[in-house]
Amino acid sequence: MNKKEEFDLENAKAQIRKGILEFPVLLIIAEGRSYASDIIKKLKKADLIIVEGTLYPLLSRLRHLGLVEYTWEESKSGPPRKYYTLTRKGREILKQLESVWKGLNNSINALIKNNEKNS
Amino acid sequence: MNKKEEFDLENAKAQIRKGILEFPVLLIIAEGRSYASDIIKKLKKADLIIVEGTLYPLLSRLRHLGLVEYTWEESKSGPPRKYYTLTRKGREILKQLESVWKGLNNSINALIKNNEKNS
DNA sequence: CATAGTACCTTGTAAAGCAAAGTACTATGT
DNA sequence: ACATAGTACTTTGCTTTACAAGGTACTATG
Numbered sequence: 001m002n003k004k005e006e007f008d009l010e011n012a013k014a015q016i017r018k019g020i021l022e023f024p025v026l027l028i029i030a031e032g033r034s035y036a037s038d039i040i041k042k043l044k045k046a047d048l049i050i051v052e053g054t055l056y057p058l059l060s061r062l063r064h065l066g067l068v069e070y071t072w073e074e075s076k077s078g079p080p081r082k083y084y085t086l087t088r089k090g091r092e093i094l095k096q097l098e099s100v101w102k103g104l105n106n107s108i109n110a111l112i113k114n115n116e117k118n119s
Numbered sequence: 120m121n122k123k124e125e126f127d128l129e130n131a132k133a134q135i136r137k138g139i140l141e142f143p144v145l146l147i148i149a150e151g152r153s154y155a156s157d158i159i160k161k162l163k164k165a166d167l168i169i170v171e172g173t174l175y176p177l178l179s180r181l182r183h184l185g186l187v188e189y190t191w192e193e194s195k196s197g198p199p200r201k202y203y204t205l206t207r208k209g210r211e212i213l214k215q216l217e218s219v220w221k222g223l224n225n226s227i228n229a230l231i232k233n234n235e236k237n238s
Numbered sequence: 239c240a241t242a243g244t245a246c247c248t249t250g251t252a253a254a255g256c257a258a259a260g261t262a263c264t265a266t267g268t
Numbered sequence: 269a270c271a272t273a274g275t276a277c278t279t280t281g282c283t284t285t286a287c288a289a290g291g292t293a294c295t296a297t298g
Contacts, residue, residue, distance in 0.1 A: 007184045007212050013219055019138030027230040031237055046226040054286050065126045078244035079294035093126050100132055107165040111146040118150055137255055173255050197275035198263035
């Protein structure tokens with residue numbers, strides 16, 4: 001337990017991840033059809049930690065929005081899996097998110113540079 | 120009002136901003152002592168929209184955490200202003216946030232590249 | 239048939255941005 | 269003197285969403 005009065009870098013990281021999660025999740029599904037545990041593993045490999053309780057509702061949300069769809073598929077080692085793929089709409093939104101990301105990137109990197117100059 | 124069933128890019132942007140806001144705010148204060156409206160203007164210039172109701176609580180939070188401090192100063196054109204500066208601790212945290220940011224950047228840009236390759 | 243492993247789902251909680259409304263100071267025009 | 273406008277700081281209620289924790293259910297193995 002972290003004292004409430006202390007700045008909590010881990011929490012800050014979590015907050016930063018929080019806002020942007022949809023984007024890397026869509027990116028991963030765009031790479032190739034994946035199911036939940038798959039996605040979590042791939043995100044972890046990219047240093048973006050996420051847990052089940054976050055991902056399942058997020059995938060539902062994306063599906064209700066028509067950005068992804070799934071097909072059930074048997075597995076040799078357990079219950080069937082929901083394999084997700086992007087819809088046409090999902091691909092469009094992904095493109096837009098990419099440009100939002102690039103914009104944010106430019107903005108913040110400009111601020112960082114500005115700050116380095118003045119120090 | 121946006122229909123709930125539609126993907127709302129503005130909301131997505133807002134969510135992304137949400138997690139990361141502390142960082143650019145600290146960057147701006149690091150650049151030079153600033154007061155609230157100042158900060159909002161500079162953020163807007165960097166394409167990071169933010170409103171009063173967001174910034175004031177955020178600044179209070181940062182102050183309670185000991186990352187920033189302020190001094191009252193008279194203004195020729197209205198009520199006095201709270202000019203914020205970074206504390207020593209604030210500068211340390213800012214460095215850490217910079218490295219968190221770089222990490223996130225690498226992670227996501229790697230995913231983007233991966234995705235471009237496979238398409 | 240009990241256990242372990244895998245996969246999907248749900249509930250309750252907390253954090254934090256935002257819209258909107260409020261308080262208060264200064265300057266300007268009548 | 270007083271109304272209006274501009275600036276600045278603050279607060280309240282709402283909404284969204286990640287997470288912790290717990291639950292259901294299917295398959296394989298001993």
